[in-house]
Amino acid sequence: NAGVMQNPRHLVRRRGQEARLRCSPMKGHSHVYWYRQLPEEGLKFMVYLQKENIIDESGMPKERFSAEFPKEGPSILRIQQVVRGDSAAYFCASSPELAGLRTDTQYFGPGTRLTVL
């Protein structure tokens, strides 16, 4: 059973360009989470999605950032007009269907390391 897949693993962009990060959840998982991690810092929640729905985007900057999880295909985190401060590791995690209040373990992908020149 393949784990969470992310691509690209490394992405270099110049200021003002767009960055597109992709995440394919584990088979059977319908919940996707995006996190940002700066060097020497903890993970920061950005957005939580289910198929075709954004459930919680409270951790995502209001401008330039967007996320989607279409019915078919991977989840996409899109950063428009990137700036140097966007340089970070972006991790995607997935979990199976949540049952009531039970918290399911999130399984992480290998991350995309974005460098903005």
Place this chain on the structure above:
Amino acid sequence: GQNIDQPTEMTATEGAIVQINCTYQTSGFNGLFWYQQHAGEAPTFLSYNVLDGLEEKGRFSSFLSRSKGYSYLLLKELQMKDSASYLCAVIPPDSNYQLIWGAGTKLIIKP
């Protein structure tokens, strides 16, 4: 506010035991995770505690005291491959997915 504290870095010797502490101050509590993260890699799940006490899983054990807002991860018979960062994450009561993450403890194992 919500806050999670872990030591920034620890050093231990191969074959020894090390305890990594995590204290949290959150507006409530719904469980705590420990993850391991090797440099440049994804966090991998180690343990989940929601009740007080010790959960043992092979060489790794995790302890929780909800009244003290305190958890620790205990690693026994340390191996060089255990060199990694160990992340503590708390589940707040108003969300069962939006974890609050500590900055992680970098564990260095020496021969």
